[in-house]
Amino acid sequence: MKGDVRTRMSTEEADEDKQDDLELPFFDFATIVNATNNFSIENKLGEGGFGPVYKGIFVDGQEIAIKRLSQSSGQGLKEFRNEVILCAKLQHRNLVKVLGYCIKGKEKMLLYEYMPNKSLDLFLFESTQSKCLDWPVRFNILNAIARGLLYLHQDSRLRIIHRDLKASNILLDNDMNPKISDFGLARMCGSDQVEGSTSIIVGTHGYMAPEYAIDGLFSTKSDVFSFGVLLLEIISGKKNKAFTYLDNNHNLIDHAWTLWENGTPEKLIDACLENSCNIFEVVRCIQIILLCLQHHPNDRPNMTSVVVMLTSENALPSPKEPGFLIRRVSDEEGESSSNKHTSYSINEVTVSILNAR
Template sequence: MNGSAQLFKGIINNRFPVIILGTQSGDEDLELPLFGLSTILKATKSFSINNKLGEGGFGAVYKGVLENGKEIAVKRLAKTSTQGLHEFKNEVISISRLQHRNLVKLLGCCIEGAEVMLIYEYMPNKGLDSFIFDETPMELVDWPTRYNIIIGIARGLLYLHQDSRLRIIHRDLKLSNILLDKDMIPKISDFGTARAFGGTQTEAKTNRVVGTYGYMAPEYAGNGIFSIKSDVYSFGVLVLEIVSGVKNRGFAQQEHCNNLTGHTWVLHNEDRSLELVARCVAESINVSQVLRSMHVALLCVQRHPEDRPTMASVIVMLESEGQLPSPKEPGFYVGKATQHMTRSSSSHELCSNNDLSITILNGR
């Protein structure tokens, strides 16, 4: 490591202009440790394919081991990436000063030659999606573990929305962006599309809608309006996926054309919610916790943002035993299907495990 340096002085060859990384108020500059390229090459064995952990919109992620034995994860900007300086700057500003046990920790960055990289703490259990959606490992995640993961994600979001120096709206909360450490503690990651609010601001509108189909709130997907309540909607989808082991997007059911949230709404109204629980956790469930988790999730995915609870209320409801308010109809609920619309798939059809992150210019 080359010590601490002010990133706004960094110049990246001829790929990008001078990087200016300051807080939104402009009254202080962010400082972050800079790793030398030689250090990263040695740690990752020159980005060996055997060290590759995965790949996202920013680029590939590699495992590395520093000379002192510390394990790291290196996110390397790809030459063909649809993201770039904006997302790099955004992620550093959003997460560099956040400290919470349920947020992934940014250790530093590497800006040298044509290379742009972010260095994180290494998460040995990788993404939550690999446990929930893959049939083999999902059996290792019993209900108590899933419940603790739900609570951990909720606490991380509460910190972002209420307790951090700036109010952070994640905007791309999904299972693959929840990493797990060696003790299966969840860490929210990937802040490249996050937005920071100062003062009392809680809502904004954008013409550049970014996120992942299946997790985006109706007002954000349709009109580009995002707020803490759009993150709450995504959290509700996460909870239903963790409970059921199936994806919201790509879900199909013979009786109607709804996604997972719509199907959960139907089962809830018919007092059949337990039918949705993943079979592999059936023997370990706490019925009261499962039903409460699904009920709270339905409150989070209600169509109108003003009807959704805050994350502070979500945590109280999840951890208490009091009576819960009745949820209203969820977003994207379409009701019963007509015969020609009914799919001939099984009740729990799964789509590809590869979520599609999108950027929509001129949000409608």
């Protein structure tokens, strides 16, 4: 028995009698404890910004993943409720499906479909595992992510800005098909709204668009920038945040632009793709990436255009110099971000720290 199915959750921090319709099944705590062998270390899949994730198996054999909200997470309840509400409304083959939630006392959990190959970063940035990702697999992954993001921005019931798109938030099923996960930081917008602003900047440095990292301005175009960084990592097999070139403190974006300007973009390609890639296709993807990474949001394509560019051979516009995120944030943060709260990411885990710079 998987526990009673309900569609309401009480908010302990507010009026105990107040109930919110969340449109997701409720699972009782005892069922989850049994499925995870009391959250044993052997069943732990990883650690996210708001708590650990465990594998569970129901008595009928169904495998699940459970995100257990850390009790010490300062903003955890808000992000948890946000994700429950969002995931009840989102259904797409390239989004991780949420099966339900559990709340008992201070315990708050989300139940997801189990993704046996875990996250994309575990393949991309590990020398042995990266060899499993030949070019056809990577090209399928980047196209599927693009379609998932297009759904969020345009085709879902509400326009969704993810705000934390990165390799560790792309999960892979048994056939290496990708699904976007972790909507704790996402924002819902009206159907005619494409941007917003915040004084609390959350996300992962290395993937943030300049206008968001510096001024707190987020939009569908800031997601496009993050998508460009993600594609850059998929093609190169290197992390944007960790990459430095010739001791000049240039990040991967800077390096890609330098190669493009020098007419040698193929030097960006992961060495393990040498025997499987279509050079024309990869170089075209690099050009699309640079268009996504333009410094000014209006210069970036929307995801509709990106999907078309990825699936056609039409001529592409020439990119301008992209936003060199790490360098410019370092140079400008003293003036531009003095009144902003900022989140920092340690080891690619999203962590919100409410300290003004």
